[in-house]
Amino acid sequence: MEPWRKAPAVFVANLLPPAAWLGVFFVLPLSLLWLYSFGDKVGITGIDINWTLANYARAADPLYLGILIKSVWIAGAATLTCLMIGLPVALAISFAPRHVQPWLLLLIILPFWTNLLIRTYALIAVLRTNGHVNYVLEWLWSAGDGLLNLIGLGGYQILGTGFTPWSLLYNDAAVVTGLVYVHLPFMVLPLYAALYRLDRSLIEASLDLGAGHLRTFFYVIAPLVLPGIASGVIITFIPALGAYLTPDLLGGTDSQMIANVIERQFKAANDWPFGSALSFLLMYITFFGLAVRSLLAGRRGGGVSA
Amino acid sequence: MASQISQDTIIRIEGVSKKFGRLQAVDNVSMEIKRGEFFALVGPSGCGKTTLLRLLAGFETPDAGRILIEGRDMTGVTANHRPVNMLFQSYAIFPHMNVETNVSYGLKIARRPRDEIMARTEEALGLVKLSGYEKSHPDELSGGQRQRVALARALVMRPAVLLLDEPLSALDAKLREAMQLEMVHLQKTVGITFLIVTHDQSEALSMAGRIAVMHQGSVRQIAPPGELYEAPNCRFVADFIGKINLFEGTARPADQPGRVRVHTEKLGILELQGDAEGSVTLAVRPEKIIISHEPGGLEGQISLHGTVMDIAYFGGHSKLFIDIGAGQPLMAEITNSNRNGGPRVAPGDRVRCGWRAVDTLLLTE
Numbered sequence: 001m002e003p004w005r006k007a008p009a010v011f012v013a014n015l016l017p018p019a020a021w022l023g024v025f026f027v028l029p030l031s032l033l034w035l036y037s038f039g040d041k042v043g044i045t046g047i048d049i050n051w052t053l054a055n056y057a058r059a060a061d062p063l064y065l066g067i068l069i070k071s072v073w074i075a076g077a078a079t080l081t082c083l084m085i086g087l088p089v090a091l092a093i094s095f096a097p098r099h100v101q102p103w104l105l106l107l108i109i110l111p112f113w114t115n116l117l118i119r120t121y122a123l124i125a126v127l128r129t130n131g132h133v134n135y136v137l138e139w140l141w142s143a144g145d146g147l148l149n150l151i152g153l154g155g156y157q158i159l160g161t162g163f164t165p166w167s168l169l170y171n172d173a174a175v176v177t178g179l180v181y182v183h184l185p186f187m188v189l190p191l192y193a194a195l196y197r198l199d200r201s202l203i204e205a206s207l208d209l210g211a212g213h214l215r216t217f218f219y220v221i222a223p224l225v226l227p228g229i230a231s232g233v234i235i236t237f238i239p240a241l242g243a244y245l246t247p248d249l250l251g252g253t254d255s256q257m258i259a260n261v262i263e264r265q266f267k268a269a270n271d272w273p274f275g276s277a278l279s280f281l282l283m284y285i286t287f288f289g290l291a292v293r294s295l296l297a298g299r300r301g302g303g304v305s306a
Numbered sequence: 307m308a309s310q311i312s313q314d315t316i317i318r319i320e321g322v323s324k325k326f327g328r329l330q331a332v333d334n335v336s337m338e339i340k341r342g343e344f345f346a347l348v349g350p351s352g353c354g355k356t357t358l359l360r361l362l363a364g365f366e367t368p369d370a371g372r373i374l375i376e377g378r379d380m381t382g383v384t385a386n387h388r389p390v391n392m393l394f395q396s397y398a399i400f401p402h403m404n405v406e407t408n409v410s411y412g413l414k415i416a417r418r419p420r421d422e423i424m425a426r427t428e429e430a431l432g433l434v435k436l437s438g439y440e441k442s443h444p445d446e447l448s449g450g451q452r453q454r455v456a457l458a459r460a461l462v463m464r465p466a467v468l469l470l471d472e473p474l475s476a477l478d479a480k481l482r483e484a485m486q487l488e489m490v491h492l493q494k495t496v497g498i499t500f501l502i503v504t505h506d507q508s509e510a511l512s513m514a515g516r517i518a519v520m521h522q523g524s525v526r527q528i529a530p531p532g533e534l535y536e537a538p539n540c541r542f543v544a545d546f547i548g549k550i551n552l553f554e555g556t557a558r559p560a561d562q563p564g565r566v567r568v569h570t571e572k573l574g575i576l577e578l579q580g581d582a583e584g585s586v587t588l589a590v591r592p593e594k595i596i597i598s599h600e601p602g603g604l605e606g607q608i609s610l611h612g613t614v615m616d617i618a619y620f621g622g623h624s625k626l627f628i629d630i631g632a633g634q635p636l637m638a639e640i641t642n643s644n645r646n647g648g649p650r651v652a653p654g655d656r657v658r659c660g661w662r663a664v665d666t667l668l669l670t671e
Contacts, residue, residue, distance in 0.1 A: 199396065199398065201394045204363075204394070208460075209386075210386045210416055211411075212386055215415060224402055
């Protein structure tokens with residue numbers, strides 16, 4: 001870190017544009033929000049910054065605390081599901097032939113090329129009462145019913161008298177499904193990066209010493225890619241926790257998340273101080289997650305990080 | 307099937323082939339490795355020796371042929387069920403486990419009783435002289451120590467055959483030499499069959515009891531080190547093992563049965579023991595050549611005259627490069643046996659190079 005002393009002009013010239021950008025578009029608005037969070041609403045647009053903690057105290061109200069806990073719960077469920085799906089996917093990609101791997105990764109990243117709103121609406125078309133999932137289920141039901149009739153069991157109505165579409169939308173499960181769909185690449189990519197760097201001869205050594213694939217996975221692969229798993233979990237959990245569009249479109253009346261509440265404070269409720277306080281609480285939870293991840297990474301120095 | 311194989315054969319490779327894309331890595335290889343043997347597979351990089359080792363370990367499946375270990379057909383037997391263990395080139399020590407956990411890994415997988423695991427782990431670490439390092443972490447160990455951990459981890463399993471993939475290539479010259487000796491001793495102590503893969507022919511010569519030389523996926527010769535060096539069966543083996551001078555020529559049968567007359571450009575017409583017709587190669591090892599300043603030849607010797615071009619000093623011996631007219635210079639080796647004798651030859655000297663006719667190799671392939 002010595003060269004900058006020798007050419008301070010070059011150093012400043014390189015640093016200034018990004019620093020200015022971050023200052024104007026990140027630090028400044030965030031500082032304003034931080035100040036607002038200690039203020040009172042005056043009239044329609046005015047905010048009196050009087051260092052009150054009332055906004056933070058209000059966040060502890062069971063109503064908002066409940067939503068915050070529920071947000072953590074839904075984001076956690078989505079992250080766990082992402083891990084369950086993402087780990088086998090990342091394993092499969094990392095064991096595919098080298099020249100196929102970039103194409104498989106492209107398939108994982110492909111959904112990013114479409115607008116989130118459009119993807120979410122597409123998911124509605126899939127999940128709604130007369131959507132594609134229910135079409136398939138109905139087809140299966142009639143096929144099953146037809147089969148029962150064929151073998152002479154039609155009269156017992158084992159499958160019920162008719163097909164009732166499953167309500168797959170506007171509930172917590174729909175929000176989790178949507179979050180998993182949107183955030184899966186965030187999980188797969190760090191996992192793949194960690195697996196890619198894993199020395200293959202370690203896996204072979206484990207097999208050579210008599211361990212099957214399952215035990216090799218739990219005793220050798222999983223512990224060594226743990227930092228990658230931690231990265232994937234944090235990188236998935238943070239945006240999932242702050243998700244706004246997905247719970248708004250796919251969730252029911254009781255499955256709103258904290259971001260929806262914040263949005264309401266800034267728009268419908270016109271309570272910027274309270275919205276700011278909630279925003280910062282959300283950010284502190286995020287910081288806490290990142291701190292845990294750094295701690296984990298520091299403790300396990302020997303592993304393969306993402 | 308097992309009855310066909312003699313009791314002392316531990317590995318039997320029958321017509322094994324393996325292709326990677328368009329590359330024929332292993333091409334119809336057959337060989338037998340005896341119980342308790344220190345066997346080496348040598349060859350230049352890309353000759354298929356490592357692939358053959360990985361086929362034995364079960365990391366690759368042969369396209370054709372089959373492998374029998376202790377009389378059992380290994381077709382369809384996965385790596386984790388084979389009675390062999392491997393010492394990896396990169397050592398493949400589990401970085402998240404300490405020395406003891408690394409070494410006892412296989413025994414824990416095999417669900418051996420606790421007492422047995424502890425006793426055998428201790429014994430294996432003693433064998434490789436790592437007692438006292440049980441709780442050390444792999445990144446606290448030197449390269450040589452890491453290799454000993456890998457060795458202990460494989461030996462603790464008491465495999466039928468220990469497969470060693472270029473085990474010494476990552477060590478520095480001095481340590482490598484010490485480790486070569488130690489491995490030979492270790493092999494004698496434990497009595498386990500060692501199958502080592504190396505590109506270093508001198509390493510194979512010094513360690514192994516028998517050596518298979520591979521080239522382009524097939525085995526060229528299997529013989530003990532001495533035979534491989536003094537009686538190579540083809541040009542490739544002669545050239546790959548040690549240093550050698552080669553002379554192209556043509557052969558036709560001599561009047562006497564069992565002898566041939568070989569005509570080479572540099573050596574003229576020679577009559578040698580052997581049986582060949584058509585194009586052949588004559589070969590002589592550098593240390594067989596006697597250098598002298600007196601002109602004229604001796605009885606039963608092949609003689610050449612030339613000018614010393616370069617002398618490479620190696621301490622105990624020196625290599626001379628002698629210009630004998632057209633083509634490659636002749637390589638000769640002289641022993642520096644006299645400390646105060648001064649140089650016997652100097653660059654620019656006109657010398658006679660002679661060797662006995664029986665030291666000349668007649669190579670037909």
